Amino acid sequence: MGRLNPVFVEWLMGLPDGWVTDTPGISRTAQLKALGNGVVPAQAEAALRLLLHRADRQEAAA
Template identity: 80%
Template sequence: MGRLNPPFVEWLMGLAPGHVTAVPGLSRSAQLKALGNGVVPQQAAAALRFLAPTALAAA
């Protein structure tokens, strides 16, 4: 049975290598928790592109 590898999750999310995994003192489980609670940058950018025109029009 395999185990989830934090550097692989960083790569899948499009984060720079070491963005979470190079933080001193974080255990493997803490790294995975931080990555799991994070936002994928590409998805956040897409949401802003979609929502910004609506928000600006309402202001």
């Protein structure tokens, strides 16, 4: 079995090329840790849209 490639994880999360992997002086392990602790931008967008929708509904009901 091969090793997990940080460039692949970066792509899988939908981040721009080099967002983490082009950071100077960061080891492969540190890159994977940073990527693993990150939030997929699409998840963050979905959460914000849901929160804004709920806030708009509450405002309209008031």
